[in-house]
Amino acid sequence: MKKESFDLVIIGAGPAGESAAMNAKKHGLSVAVVDLRKNVGGNCTHKGTIPSKTLRHSVHSMMKFNRNPMFRNISDPTLLTFRQVMETAEDVIKKQVNMRARFYSRNDVPIFHGLASFQDNHHILVDGGQDEQTILHADKIIIATGTRPYQPADVDFTHPRVFDSDKILTLNETPKRIIIYGAGVIGCEYASIFNGLGCKVDLVNPGDKLLSYMDAEISDALSYHLRSLGVLIRHNESFLSLEPNDDKVVLNLESGKLLKADIFLWANGRAGNTEKLNLAAAGLTANKRGQLDVDELYRTTTPNIYAVGDVIGPPALASASYDQGRCASSQIVDKAHPLLIEDIPTGIYTIPEISSVGKTESELTAAKIPYEIGKAYFKDTARAKITGEDAGMLKLLFHRETLELLGIHCFGDQAAEILHIGQAIMAQEGKGNTIEYFATHTFNYPTMAEAYRVAALNGLNRL
Template sequence: MTKKNNTTPPAPKTKPVYDYDAIIIGSGPGGEGASMNLSKRGQRVAVIERHSDVGGGCTHWGTIPSKALRHSVSRLIDFNNNPLFVEGFHKPRTWTFDQILKQAASVVTKQTRMRTGFYNRNDVNVFHGNAEFVDNHTIKVVSESGIETITADKILVASGSRPYRPQNIDFDHPRVYDSDTILSLTHHPRHIIIYGAGVIGCEYASIFRGLDCKVTLIDSRERLLSFLDVEISDALSYHLRSSGVMIRHNETYASVEGTDDGVVVQFESGKRLKADALLFANGRTGNTDTLQLDKVGLKANHRGQLEVNEHYQTDVDNIYAVGDVIGYPSLASAAYDQGRIAADAMVDGKAEAKLIGNIPTGIYTIPEISSVGKTEQELTAAKVPYEIGQAHFSSLARAQIANAGVGCLKLLFHRETKQILGIHCFGVNASEILHIGQAIMEQEGEANTIEYFIRTTFNYPTMAEAYRVAALNGLNRLF
């Protein structure tokens, strides 16, 4: 006779109940891309934004205001250089920095309203305050009105970045600025020193010089924007210098001293410069230092960035990260795509989609720069047999009509296959013109060749016609 087993089987494990399926820290491009995709996929989503309005640094301090400033200054330069408008005027029209800020502010307001509507229409709850990890499923939101704790199955860090601030520079001094605080500039400097000749530094050098300020641009390297094709980089240097920008290469500051009426910068080379203001634009750091990452076993590197895998997953399985907090490419456009891809991974466990291999770069100097694919120096180092096709804007009817003859389109293509390997554009609307070539470059097989631009018909006169001119120029070089 067998003995009955009266042992009660263990109860099945119940899945934890969370307030949300996903919490997104940050409402910039990466956070927005993730939250919209998650919402469309039926997830309950909360977004935490430390600023009083959504949009992140991209909308309020970075991309949108700086490009709005640049556009206004570019139109002012066009006006002052156009014989149709300046005839009869004895001196050029001028604006002050605070005057053009008003136009930028109106754009920021429109963008904020639009993005607020995105969250409202998609039933995404937005919490305003600073986010802090309690554990890997719990976030504490600290605001002026108090502390609120929310939980989620998955968490995405999309907190963006901020300007790097060395400790030996007093950024509280009223004449010392970074790329965020420069938007609060109320006086119009006669002379500004811009320390850091990266993308942000070069863009602001164009802006201030266009407002008739004396500009000294300090570069710690031998060449401006060394990641660009050499010819494009050289063209930028030439046009900045011809506009009146003083560029000093291979310089490193030793000290910065704020005075009652300006700033004195002492360099390690022994040089000493004085100006009305200093814009320090030398690097950025990820906004991770206040997140209490140690509570979940994560650690950012010295630049405040987190390591992720191909699905944007950190070392903690349910925590993901996108955008500036993971480093390259640190572009708003890429961050948005990263957010959408990470959202798929958060729901499905993995993401099939990937960022495109050739990510375009837009640099809003005056003139504008945009590029995608390989540079000449990269192709030469890899021993790839390539040829060049160029179209100078000065020869295009549309550019002549618009008085926009400065610049060129440069195509790099394989000598045998004629495959497009790189596209580089310098001049008016470069970031728009580039996308025509990028679309062809992304095609497969024979569709991705320079001959496409010979076979197709372009509207005339247009700036897009530069592709046909450049393609013919390149093919004529073959033998």
């Protein structure tokens, strides 16, 4: 059995682990990374963000082609299969893996492929299979193992018609009808994707609204848009049982409803990848979701062990995970690094997109903060008319007295990009973070960014 020693060992090669490794290495530490996969990138690259967003982009491009009358002179509307759009995602995954592998090679960070488990709080056993075992000693350790789809015990995920958000990427045929259970980010995104592929979609929601943490008006706009495209949304429904058969699946709900479809996608919850780490040997205990508790510096209850990324719970975003990894490794190398900002932007890649930063109306109302609203509907902007992407709106929340920008909520084409303009203004100090910035500065015309000027004037006119 081989034994090696490092200043820092990181378990997990996703965004959090990668950023922690590169930052620590550039500050002079000897660093090693352990990952179960043979290829770097973590769940983000292989199972989550990259494949699903690439799928979404391909389907969205097909939808734009089909509804553009200019192209009817050269082709009839067409539908691609799930397998065809997945081929594009696989190509993007390969490019991402190659790029990220170069990061490790260029910075001389070795990667140990295999299952990691603690021997104590300074030693990790890496089981690479076929009698390839290595003991790694580390002064500091960062856990960045991410999450996986939660699988209830009474659902047979081995059945060829039953999927979770990982397994769905192996789908070879486009179903005519799909049931998606769970209306969070993953459920809503895949509802958009399969609807765009021409499938009949039943989106079953255990709650009373889509994306319950989002601004209510934005959530309602998404719900209305999906319904207008033919998605059947069923709120306040609880799972009872699933009957997978050779030719269909049957979902029984506690309300007595019975739904039939070609395939079933479970998209309700995720669990931390910690059950095989032998956490007890390091003095650690995960919660019932397999997640680890950390302090504001990402330290666990064991002083030399940190945890970052989805394995510590919300916000569970690749963007935030990357910053968490960098922040934790900066603490280890005694370099000051600002903690994560309070207002972390959220991007949800439905069709069209949703993006948000700052407070919602309900939060401001509960806090008794006097706010006003400025809106710009994309259907009234020239750029949206040109592109044909006129669904959605930009919504600005601001303080009635100080005009401070308090929240930005966007639903529509390029929402995740548009949001960052407002985020930059929100982050300014003094009087630079007011809605007046958008009313007093010139925006290129025609652009989607011009919606900020329209929304600002709309809001100021309410005062």
